[in-house]
Amino acid sequence: MSENSGGRRPADPAAVTVDLVIFTIRGDELRVLLVERGNAPYRGRLALPGGYVRPGEGLDEAARRELAEETGLDGRLHLEQLRAYGDPDRDPRGRVVTVAYLAFGPDLPVPVAGSDARAARWEAVEPLVSGTTPLAFDHADILRDALERARARLEYTTVAAAFCAEPFTVADLRKVYEVVWGAPLDPSNFRRKVTRAEGFLEPTGGRRVPEAGRPAALYRRGPAKALSPPLLRSGDQVSR
Amino acid sequence: MSENSGGRRPADPAAVTVDLVIFTIRGDELRVLLVERGNAPYRGRLALPGGYVRPGEGLDEAARRELAEETGLDGRLHLEQLRAYGDPDRDPRGRVVTVAYLAFGPDLPVPVAGSDARAARWEAVEPLVSGTTPLAFDHADILRDALERARARLEYTTVAAAFCAEPFTVADLRKVYEVVWGAPLDPSNFRRKVTRAEGFLEPTGGRRVPEAGRPAALYRRGPAKALSPPLLRSGDQVSR
């Protein structure tokens, strides 16, 4: 930042928080971790997990800490910043600027109570973004932005694999895309694309025998972050 | 945001600022608006324009105000949030969280002094991101992120047109892509793509006579925001 207009203008004191949109896939649908608020404002309402950034703590650091507190899983989940939200009246208690983070993880055991006694649970995303279920603060907006970002990230990056517990099959990975995009994909073509993408998947050599059908090869996440060519979802490659 | 652990934890008081990465194209290169700092810290060093978010002001609102103050152009430029930066020691004066914004505009008359007496000027981006010229605070990081974001935005959105003063020609628009991506494009194929993209360009009916050659048709920006199919820069469509 820079000081303004030569002289110092008193900074509007603000509280800074991080809020987490933690997505996972469970029961063939996309879910997000929400907590029930125990205090005013919005007491009893569902909200994104989050908390104040502590003194001496960076934003990413605070998000990582909150993530560990909420899920119990330390460094496993993919975490990235979504954006900042700072409407002056987004919190009735005063100026609170929040930096929202987006996390992806495999179907987690169950939200641990952790150091935090609040009731946390996985909620299906779809009804929440449709606007029927109300969330605390501007968290519905944040969730909508997060979903849109997640959908886009699947196209151009390899983060989809972060939704899968290792080792996983190509079908597991395909389910991630289908659930997040909400559209079925052609298994053959999907497999070709992801296996050809350099550094996306690394074969473990193992196989998984399903309830029925031929065993599937197992993979772990490869080193690649970006995905080129991208897996586009725009009409093409979606089975009709 | 949500309160933490049931009880209230004192929020780390933070100053919140917005910083602007304002890009334009001038002299066949990408440039960014920088100001010379008049006060400590980093006195005399170049920095991104920005300032404190005022009481009762939203983040977007603050960014829009700063943009108007710096450039004199009110609502003309495209403006979008980049991300927040909040390393605890990014500002030696204390905790300052900044929200960076990205703006695109046509070759602007010249940085007006505006209400602000600081010396502002357009600097070429390339030497700055190469890391040779030092910037104040973490502004070099912000600039690098902004450049990467801008390059990506050109692929999937119509923001490139925001760099062109209306009315403009297809060649003007192509120059934007070439300068931002740093690679020459095939004029014929480029024209086909952008003219076919629904809602990208609207013909004005006018023509512009160049110094030499056939007059070019003039266009204004169309209503479309997203660009599908995207204009990919990955190897393809770049003349070799």
Added chain:
DNA sequence: CCAAAAGTGTTCGAAATACACCCATGC
């Protein structure tokens, strides 16, 4: 042998690249 899911091959059409070619203007 049948069902079911994994995985391969093949065809067909759309789209992109590369480039030849024509157009409209100033000199």
Added chain:
DNA sequence: GCATGGGTGTATTTCGAACACTTTTGG
């Protein structure tokens, strides 16, 4: 006319969607 850039046509190639087909397991 000629140089210069705007703009169109088009052959070739590449790539992806669709889908038939083969493989490997359990019952």
